[in-house]
Amino acid sequence: MIDFEMSEDMKGMRDMINQVAEGTMRPISRQYDEEEHTDPVDWQKMMWDVSKGTSVFGGGPQDKKERSGNGSSKPSERNVGATVTIEELSWGDAGLYLSIPNPGLGGAAVSAAGTPDQKKRFLERFGSGEPKWAAMAITEPGFGSDSAAVATTAVRDGDHWVLNGTKIFCTSGHRALEKSEGFVVVWATVDKSAGRAGIKAFVVDHGTPGVTVTKVEDKLGIRCSDTAAIVLEDARIPLDNVLGDPEVKGPDKKGFKGAMATFDATRPAVAASAIGIGRAAVDFVRDELAKAGVEIHYDRPVMKQSALERDFMEMEANLQAARLLTWRAAWMMDRGMQNNLEASMCKSKAGLAVTQVTQKAVEILGPLGYSRKILLEKWMRDAKINDIFEGTQQINLLIVARRILDYSSKELN
Amino acid sequence: MISFEPNEDQRMMRDTVASFAINQVRPIARDADESCQIPDSIVQQAWELGLIQSAIPEEHGGYGGDRSAVTSALVCEELGYGDLSIALHVLAPRLVTYPVLELGSDEQKNEVLPAYCGDSFVAGTAALMEPAMGFDVNQLSVTASRQNGDYVLDGAKCYVPLGPDARHTVVYAAEDGETKAFLVGSDTPGLAVVEREKIMGIKGLATYELKLDNCKIPASARLEGDVKPIFNRSRIALASLAVGVARAAFEYARDYAKDRHAFGVPIAQKQAIAFMLAEMAIEIDATRLLAWEAAWKLDRGEDATRESCLAKNYAADMVLKVTDNAVQVLGGHGYIRDHMVELWLRNGRGFATFEGLALA
Numbered sequence: 130m131i132d133f134e135m136s137e138d139m140k141g142m143r144d145m146i147n148q149v150a151e152g153t154m155r156p157i158s159r160q161y162d163e164e165e166h167t168d169p170v171d172w173q174k175m176m177w178d179v180s181k182g183t184s185v186f187g188g189g190p191q192d193k194k195e196r197s198g199n200g201s202s203k204p205s206e207r208n209v210g211a212t213v214t215i216e217e218l219s220w221g222d223a224g225l226y227l228s229i230p231n232p233g234l235g236g237a238a239v240s241a242a243g244t245p246d247q248k249k250r251f252l253e254r255f256g257s258g259e260p261k262w263a264a265m266a267i268t269e270p271g272f273g274s275d276s277a278a279v280a281t282t283a284v285r286d287g288d289h290w291v292l293n294g295t296k297i298f299c300t301s302g303h304r305a306l307e308k309s310e311g312f313v314v315v316w317a318t319v320d321k322s323a324g325r326a327g328i329k330a331f332v333v334d335h336g337t338p339g340v341t342v343t344k345v346e347d348k349l350g351i352r353c354s355d356t357a358a359i360v361l362e363d364a365r366i367p368l369d370n371v372l373g374d375p376e377v378k379g380p381d382k383k384g385f386k387g388a389m390a391t392f393d394a395t396r397p398a399v400a401a402s403a404i405g406i407g408r409a410a411v412d413f414v415r416d417e418l419a420k421a422g423v424e425i426h427y428d429r430p431v432m433k434q435s436a437l438e439r440d441f442m443e444m445e446a447n448l449q450a451a452r453l454l455t456w457r458a459a460w461m462m463d464r465g466m467q468n469n470l471e472a473s474m475c476k477s478k479a480g481l482a483v484t485q486v487t488q489k490a491v492e493i494l495g496p497l498g499y500s501r502k503i504l505l506e507k508w509m510r511d512a513k514i515n516d517i518f519e520g521t522q523q524i525n526l527l528i529v530a531r532r533i534l535d536y537s538s539k540e541l542n
Numbered sequence: 543m544i545s546f547e548p549n550e551d552q553r554m555m556r557d558t559v560a561s562f563a564i565n566q567v568r569p570i571a572r573d574a575d576e577s578c579q580i581p582d583s584i585v586q587q588a589w590e591l592g593l594i595q596s597a598i599p600e601e602h603g604g605y606g607g608d609r610s611a612v613t614s615a616l617v618c619e620e621l622g623y624g625d626l627s628i629a630l631h632v633l634a635p636r637l638v639t640y641p642v643l644e645l646g647s648d649e650q651k652n653e654v655l656p657a658y659c660g661d662s663f664v665a666g667t668a669a670l671m672e673p674a675m676g677f678d679v680n681q682l683s684v685t686a687s688r689q690n691g692d693y694v695l696d697g698a699k700c701y702v703p704l705g706p707d708a709r710h711t712v713v714y715a716a717e718d719g720e721t722k723a724f725l726v727g728s729d730t731p732g733l734a735v736v737e738r739e740k741i742m743g744i745k746g747l748a749t750y751e752l753k754l755d756n757c758k759i760p761a762s763a764r765l766e767g768d769v770k771p772i773f774n775r776s777r778i779a780l781a782s783l784a785v786g787v788a789r790a791a792f793e794y795a796r797d798y799a800k801d802r803h804a805f806g807v808p809i810a811q812k813q814a815i816a817f818m819l820a821e822m823a824i825e826i827d828a829t830r831l832l833a834w835e836a837a838w839k840l841d842r843g844e845d846a847t848r849e850s851c852l853a854k855n856y857a858a859d860m861v862l863k864v865t866d867n868a869v870q871v872l873g874g875h876g877y878i879r880d881h882m883v884e885l886w887l888r889n890g891r892g893f894a895t896f897e898g899l900a901l902a
Contacts, residue, residue, distance in 0.1 A: 130545055130547065130548075130549045131545060131546060131547065131548055131549075131552075131612050131834055131838060132543060132544060132545045132838065133544060133834075133835050133838050133839075134543070134544070135543070135544060136543045136544075139543075139544075204543075206543060206544065209544050427847055427848045427851035427852065428679065428680065428773070428847055428851050429678065429680070430676055430677060430678050430679075431894070432675060432676035433676055433678060442851075442852060442855065445852060446832065446852040446853075446855065446856040447856075449832060449835070449852065450828035450829070450831065450832055450856065451828070453828070453831035453832065453835060454824070454827060454828055454831065456544055456546075457546050457827075457831065460544060460545065460546055461546075471827075474823070474824045474827060477820075477824060478824050478828060523817075526816075526817050526820040526821065527813070527816070527817075527820075529820035529823060529824060530813075530816035530817060530819060530820040533796060533819060533820065533823045534796065534799075534800060534810050534816065534819065536810070536811065536816075540811055541810070541811050541813075541816055
């Protein structure tokens, strides 16, 4: 049945997380934007203690066993629940949300593509001890969206892989490698001549000799989140730290493809974060308009609407459209459905919509909107990243286009 | 619990209407537009699908089904996908039956509803829009004033579908500044059909200008209660019809782009075209979900004014953009009437203007 009502459990969770966001994130939001590269240590410790290091992501598609074996007849709502959680946290502060000690994208890759032994070795640590992070390193100085152009190499040497190369824009890379006992999943090629098929994902643990964080980037927004450059110089990692099949030939459902498949789970998550920021801005504008005595009449003809009313309604509609597309993509994962198209649809829509919504909000509020005394300008800066990471808007459009046209990446690029 | 899956009945209904739209409606859509006429046979076929009778209780001769706006959103999308003129024509009787079902007294129901449960199509209509810029459903210029216990309607209406053929016309008028609905029989003195309108799109649908000149109706002709939910149903129907029109244009442009070669490859392999198509697909899905959500809220008996207005306005922008892009993808060929896309653009342009032409 078509239904837009959250379950009672989900509403309870949403309200609880909203309290966390309002009570603990908003009060320190500005501080950690201004004091870039400083960790909100107490807050991170608190989040670690309450979340026990569980992933904030929904965990991706669920197989049949998981869906039927959860001991209840209710269908799972893990992924929809994750988008709701992430929206609330990002409504609090998107930079802080990204700074929560968490298995993150690195953990998602291990969950999706790792063997039972690998899951145990790399993920068990998130259940106890000090706060930890895991990260994913794909981008290099020489490429961004074209992930098949990986130049970092992995060469087998006896019982080890030896990695060489430079990775940039690695979210939480510094925290994963040098500020906690975490790890980074590094994409490297074992055979450049094999192109995409030669690219494998390797788990590089903290403390691995030859691995250095050379820079933590200064950014437009989400300044609390660390964005690291990592240099690998003859970094030796154990042979069984490769995710999936190390062979170049043959069907590789895990390794590279497995890691790519995590995008179907992480793109709705990024869209949800965008929506949280957008909602913060829309809520703020609504309150300010109400204070100024401006009423929104939804059922007036265009000729009688003010430009302001029209702008505001457009913001609301775009935000809601993005949210519904995002819920749908997550709902499909909960139902075990392939959602590659829908994940890219929601990410593309949400990234752009929220970029525009927050920019319009700053415009509407005028001198107040542009002022650092309130958070609106920060939300505009924070929002923009969602139009870029986990696949730029354009890359997601490309994926949507391939799906609707039934084209391969060779036919449409 | 959040879900995007239509139930079994809804899927069946949608699939039935979809197959009717593809196989029966679409093949005659161009002809209907060119000849400004819709064949009786298609109207009768649609009637036999039970789109009107299903929501009327058995005691009045109907099938006693529900009036779910969500189901209706699904149906409207498919009909709009077939052809907008034909969709609006075959759904027109709802413009009478739904307000009577929602707002009517037992007497009014008894009097009106059985007429719409027979074996053949019976036209019904509503007069809401007015020939003025800034037309506002909340501030109508057609007035209803009390006179010796009766009502007198005065003013002009436009875009009244099937005007002279309608058994009943629901006239919306301002009584003391408040919008109310009145049931007017076709032979009521003072109700005059001026002429069939010549409009840019939906040319198959016969729409008329109406003049109400000292048109006297008994006090019992007024439908009691709040007309807002009726207007919200109209917004949801129009939003869903717009999704159907946009989907038709999108699919046509998509298939054309895969077929048409330029510079040695199908133009769909060029990002300039592929990205347009991708954006069209995303916006169509986005609008559908907004319409569903508004319909869902209305079905729960809640005030869906905000959601249905947002969905309808969003849909009006979306369908114009999508149909315009479809013409653009076809280039010069899109401008030629051999192809359907120019028709969809003309029809799509109407949604910003249309109010109250269909009910979900």
